[in-house]
Amino acid sequence: MxxxxxxxxxxxxxxxxxxxxxxxxxxxxxxxVLPADWDARAIKAASTLVLALTAIAVVWSTVSIGALLHGGPGYAAAAVFDVAWVTVLLLEWMARFDPDKREFARNMGFVLVGVTAGAIFWHGLLVGSVAMAVVGAAVSVIAKALWMAIFKHVDKPLSDADRQWVDAEISKANAKLAVAGVRRRVAVAEVQARAEILAAEQILNQLDDEANTAEQIEIGSTEPNSTSPLASPNKVREQIEPVPSITELARQQVAAGASNKDAAAEILRLLPTANAESVQATVRREARRVNGYL
Known part of the structure; x- marks a missing residue:
């Protein structure tokens, strides 16, 4: 050693x-010093060679199919053919522990490679070269077959019990991801709801302040002059006693079960100088507050 x-x-x-x-x-x-892992090195070397061959196949098919599509934008469309089956190769590797997904990706790869090879073969026949048609089509097929061989070599077979255990672990992890996504959506919805409630309360407080200011102005304009010789002791006593606001009266009427119309009429009877529209708006607002809508 x-x-x-x-x-x-x-x-x-x-x-x-x-x-x-x-x-x-x-x-x-x-x-x-650990001995060299020649198996791992061999797999890396083989993967590198197949990757280089895949790059050649992509270039070959892009040129051939692009020429078949009369060049220009046709080359961009031609790149889709090989990019498609190379992408499916990656999906096949990622699904190596899921037989159903891996089989679907493998079958889809066969279809895409067949379409690519057929287009290359067609281009070779159009240019009048059977050899170019056959060899050009075989390049993509050989690249696909070599990738299948590498996947087969590095594949780690699992027993039926081990596969079920792996499926259970994957299912548990997927459930956690699903729960996390749902909780994230719920949290976002709660934040939006709280923001709307805060905005509504702010508007409500602003309306209350405006209503109270209007009440004070109206009540002040209806108070008799205490220095007037016509002011009686009873009137002076009424000025000293606090006058309930429209908001308080509306809250009391609504809490007592009166309808909006009856509550507004009662408030106008108690405060005949109050503005009818302001009273009705205050009653409606307090009714929504008492019923829990705000």
Whole structure:
């Protein structure tokens, strides 16, 4: 077995002039060297070669099908053919632990490669070269077959019980993702609902302030002059007593079960100088508040 020497560091106590501190001190250690994994290197080399062949196949099919489509934008359309089956190859690798998804991706790859090879073969016949038609079509087919061989070699077969265990773990992880997505949507909906409620309450408070200001102006304009010789002691006593606001009267009437119309009529009877439209708006607002709509 081969060994290599590594320089590592560790904390040690170092004392100078009676004062001790912890310092990093280097030391050497011999560690075994793992033997080379030639299987992994061989797979990497084979994958690199097949990847290069796939690039050649993509270029070949793009040029051939692009010429078949009279060049120009046809080359962009031609790139779709090989990009499609290469994408399916990636999906097949990602679904290596799901037999159903992997089989669908493999079958779709066969169809896409067949379409690409057929288009290349057609182009070869149009230019009058059977050899170009056959060899050009075979390039994409060979690339697909080599990828299948690599996937087959690196495939790790699972027993039926192990596959069911893997499916259960994947299902549990998917359930967590689904729950997380639902909770995220619920949280966003709750934030939006709270924002709308806060906005409605702010508007309601602003309307209350405006209504209270209007009430104070109206009540102030109807108060008799205390210095007037016509003012009686009873009138002065009424001025001293607090006058309930329209909002309070509306809240009391609605809470008592009165309809909006009856509540507005009662408030106008108690405060004959109040504005009828303002009273009706206040009653409707308080009715919504009492019924829980705001």
């Amino acid at each position: 081969k060994f290599r020497t590594e320089i590592r560091r560790r904390l040690v106590e170092h004392t100078v002039d009676g004062i001790t501190h912890t310092v990093n001190k280097p030391y050497t250690k011999r560690v075994p």
